[in-house]
Amino acid sequence: MSGPEQHFRTCHLCEAMCGVVIEHQDGQVLTIKGDKQDPLSRGHVCPKVMGLKDLHEDPDRLRRPVKRVGQDWVEISWEEAFATIEENVKRIRREHGAGALGVYVGNPTVHTPAIVLIPPFIHALGARQRFSATSVDQLPHMLANLEMFGHQLLFTVPDLDRTDFLLMIGANPAASNGSLMTAGDPMGRIKGIRERGGRVVLVDPRRTETAEKVDDHIFIKPGSDFFFLAALAQVMFADAHIRLRHLGPMVEGLAELRAAVEPFTPEAVEDITGIAAKTIRDLARDFAVAQRGICYGRIGTCVQEFGGLAGWLLHAINIISGNLDHEGGMMFSTPPFNAVELGPKGEFGKHRSRVRGLPSFGGEFPANTLAEEILTPGKGQIRLLATHAGNPVLSTPNGRQMDEALASLDFMFSIDIYINETTRHAHIILPPTSALERSHMDLGLAAVSVRNFAKWSPAMVEPPADSRHDWQILLELSNRLGESGRLGRYVRQGVQGAVERLGLDAGLDLMMRFGPYGSHAKLVQKRSSATQRVMSVLRPDREGLSLKKLAENPHGVDFGPLVQRFPAALCTDDSKIHLAPAVYLEDVKRAKEKLHSRRAHPMLLIGRRHVRSNNSWLHNSQRLVKGKGRCTALLHPDDAARLKVAEGQLVRVTSRVGAIEVPAEITDAIMPGVVSVPHGWGHGRAGVQLKVAGKVPGVSVNDITDELHVDALTGMPVLNGVPVTVSAVAGVVAE
Ligand SMILES: Nc1nc2c(c(=O)[nH]1)N[C@H]1C(S)=C(S)[C@@H](COP(=O)(O)OP(=O)(O)OC[C@H]3O[C@@H](n4cnc5c(=O)[nH]c(N)nc54)[C@H](O)[C@@H]3O)O[C@H]1N2
Ligand SMILES: Nc1nc2c(c(=O)[nH]1)N[C@H]1C(S)=C(S)[C@@H](COP(=O)(O)OP(=O)(O)OC[C@H]3O[C@@H](n4cnc5c(=O)[nH]c(N)nc54)[C@H](O)[C@@H]3O)O[C@H]1N2
Ligand code: SF4
Numbered sequence: 001m002s003g004p005e006q007h008f009r010t011c012h013l014c015e016a017m018c019g020v021v022i023e024h025q026d027g028q029v030l031t032i033k034g035d036k037q038d039p040l041s042r043g044h045v046c047p048k049v050m051g052l053k054d055l056h057e058d059p060d061r062l063r064r065p066v067k068r069v070g071q072d073w074v075e076i077s078w079e080e081a082f083a084t085i086e087e088n089v090k091r092i093r094r095e096h097g098a099g100a101l102g103v104y105v106g107n108p109t110v111h112t113p114a115i116v117l118i119p120p121f122i123h124a125l126g127a128r129q130r131f132s133a134t135s136v137d138q139l140p141h142m143l144a145n146l147e148m149f150g151h152q153l154l155f156t157v158p159d160l161d162r163t164d165f166l167l168m169i170g171a172n173p174a175a176s177n178g179s180l181m182t183a184g185d186p187m188g189r190i191k192g193i194r195e196r197g198g199r200v201v202l203v204d205p206r207r208t209e210t211a212e213k214v215d216d217h218i219f220i221k222p223g224s225d226f227f228f229l230a231a232l233a234q235v236m237f238a239d240a241h242i243r244l245r246h247l248g249p250m251v252e253g254l255a256e257l258r259a260a261v262e263p264f265t266p267e268a269v270e271d272i273t274g275i276a277a278k279t280i281r282d283l284a285r286d287f288a289v290a291q292r293g294i295c296y297g298r299i300g301t302c303v304q305e306f307g308g309l310a311g312w313l314l315h316a317i318n319i320i321s322g323n324l325d326h327e328g329g330m331m332f333s334t335p336p337f338n339a340v341e342l343g344p345k346g347e348f349g350k351h352r353s354r355v356r357g358l359p360s361f362g363g364e365f366p367a368n369t370l371a372e373e374i375l376t377p378g379k380g381q382i383r384l385l386a387t388h389a390g391n392p393v394l395s396t397p398n399g400r401q402m403d404e405a406l407a408s409l410d411f412m413f414s415i416d417i418y419i420n421e422t423t424r425h426a427h428i429i430l431p432p433t434s435a436l437e438r439s440h441m442d443l444g445l446a447a448v449s450v451r452n453f454a455k456w457s458p459a460m461v462e463p464p465a466d467s468r469h470d471w472q473i474l475l476e477l478s479n480r481l482g483e484s485g486r487l488g489r490y491v492r493q494g495v496q497g498a499v500e501r502l503g504l505d506a507g508l509d510l511m512m513r514f515g516p517y518g519s520h521a522k523l524v525q526k527r528s529s530a531t532q533r534v535m536s537v538l539r540p541d542r543e544g545l546s547l548k549k550l551a552e553n554p555h556g557v558d559f560g561p562l563v564q565r566f567p568a569a570l571c572t573d574d575s576k577i578h579l580a581p582a583v584y585l586e587d588v589k590r591a592k593e594k595l596h597s598r599r600a601h602p603m604l605l606i607g608r609r610h611v612r613s614n615n616s617w618l619h620n621s622q623r624l625v626k627g628k629g630r631c632t633a634l635l636h637p638d639d640a641a642r643l644k645v646a647e648g649q650l651v652r653v654t655s656r657v658g659a660i661e662v663p664a665e666i667t668d669a670i671m672p673g674v675v676s677v678p679h680g681w682g683h684g685r686a687g688v689q690l691k692v693a694g695k696v697p698g699v700s701v702n703d704i705t706d707e708l709h710v711d712a713l714t715g716m717p718v719l720n721g722v723p724v725t726v727s728a729v730a731g732v733v734a735e
């Protein structure tokens, strides 16, 4: 027996990147607390942090590869698992071509450093049909980054610590702990704005937990954010409150933007948004004159009927109010490696999906077309699917259709920790080590951090013998599945080869050394000659960032507040910021039509997150699911009275694709005409091996979201603002 030890790391469960101190002894986690010395999170953690222990110890978490034999699962060796996958991939590729291979990459991928091996893996697999959680999440932001700044990964980050005015739309950081704003303690920082005399305004169809902590909450009808944003911009133009600051020489398209928003006066959008014209007008004026303001929108503005247009205007409003790339406004981070240089610029609409003609984005198709690509016969029908850290059955629309599709595949394999709603359809599941058994660095989230920051942590405990890390699994598959002689294999072999020879941490070290704080940063900046390159390798700047330096600083290294990055960081070919890209101007026509076609709509369904939950996969922790059931339908008292629904009574919520039955929770915190059901539940499906979650299964809201109801611009599904009917289930009162 050895004494307890302290281990410092970053919680990888959500985007907040909280620093934690884990006390452990003989491989057992004793306590987990917030690390007060972590410069980003300053000691903040949420209740989910205990999930780190529960996931690590969960008996249902897979430790060995498994193979499905009928309804049963049997453990197999890694060799058998890899060989079976290799055989099937090669067979299907031979018989049907690469068009028959598909891949779905889920959200936790972004939270592991193994993400660097995803591109080589997909390339080696040769999957033509690629899908990910991007198309049920942040795609509109990425499209706006691409169209307006020239690179899909040029994400804007709210400078929360220095702003005077935060206008927050369709986000609930009190539950989510912030998204596309990695802030450690976002609510603490939001409180800071008010303490300095600043103002925080929230726009949401529900008076959320966040709403309790802001100055003003404004109700908005689901799906109408574009109209609200357009009216804000219209007022700013009409009042001549346009301020470009240093962006002046970079901006083009101002007149076109003005013309595009012209019809959307506050009065014209009053009805569609449900917001009084005066409220919009006053807000636009207050925002425009604030010295340092942020217009921040998140998932509520993304996965909806006009999500693409909303993503555009979020950027546009920050630009025309002089807040983009300005202290206290929407800025760009400087992560410890050149994220933008490493990743591809992106593309939109280069390809069309086979069955429905939905546009590609970044080489992927929207996830709401995955099921039909599997179910529809013909050349290019998907017969083999690989999933990495994804649960599309619960996370993408029309989950029952997804179940049917996955069950029909010729072969499916999953890299995942659980036998859950999605992976139960796989033939083979390859489980990676637990997060505490591997080293950690949040590569993706560093690019959206509200301070410039870097942190790396070693593994807390040695992984068990004969286990594999995510990156090792991806590497092995890349080696086995890659075909020789293919164009582009050199690209794949670059990353793959480096990681293979040196290990993932050494690969990260290399990326950091050539990054903006690295020992070789100057070399990259100067784009220097071969001689300088050799010199620099011989005499690296010893103060520069490296893995060694991070290992010596277990709480992380703070590089200070965000700094101005434009014009240098701008990636457009003409070095201009495009305020009015053609794709948006074209789509505005659809919005104008919507404004003029007033149809009485049924009830509209929206989503909801809870601080003790994380998408679909944290319900197997007893301490996180205990208490009052959370999979409920929020209904306004007026709607409840009209529908004759009592508190706790089961209601049937029906859409084009199906119905779910869920207990009602009556509250005036939701707008009349709106019903809110959280996603990620529905663990009662046959074959799911999650013992704790199975006792509180809930139902999946994505069994009634509609894969055919999309934002016509992006092709993304509408998950907020789904037309539904709600009725009482006679005589049934849920417990
Ligand atoms: N505890 C917890 N934290 C999480 C997650 C989780 O599942 N649980 N998931 C993580 C992930 S993957 C993400 S992407 C982030 C998301 O982080 P957030 O974007 O903060 O997500 P939500 O908490 O869902 O907040 C979205 C808000 O939009 C509102 N809304 C719905 N429809 C509309 C609309 O049409 N217009 C407007 N204006 N608002 C609307 C909803 O009422 C809700 O309050 O959270 C991350 N963090
Ligand atoms: N109706 C509605 N639907 C939504 C949303 C909504 O707001 N409303 N939100 C959407 C959003 S923002 C997102 S991001 C998506 C998420 O969609 P997905 O990413 O498809 O789903 P998750 O629920 O995050 O499932 C994560 C999977 O990864 C596995 N996993 C966890 N950790 C690891 C790991 O370390 N390695 C590996 N290999 N696997 C791991 C889990 O077991 C689980 O199977 O859901 C979307 N769906
Ligand atoms: S907010 Fe909670 S889940 Fe998110 S990183 Fe912090 S402790 Fe982890």
Ligand SMILES: [Mo]
Binding pocket: 107, 133, 137
């Ligand atoms: Mo997400």
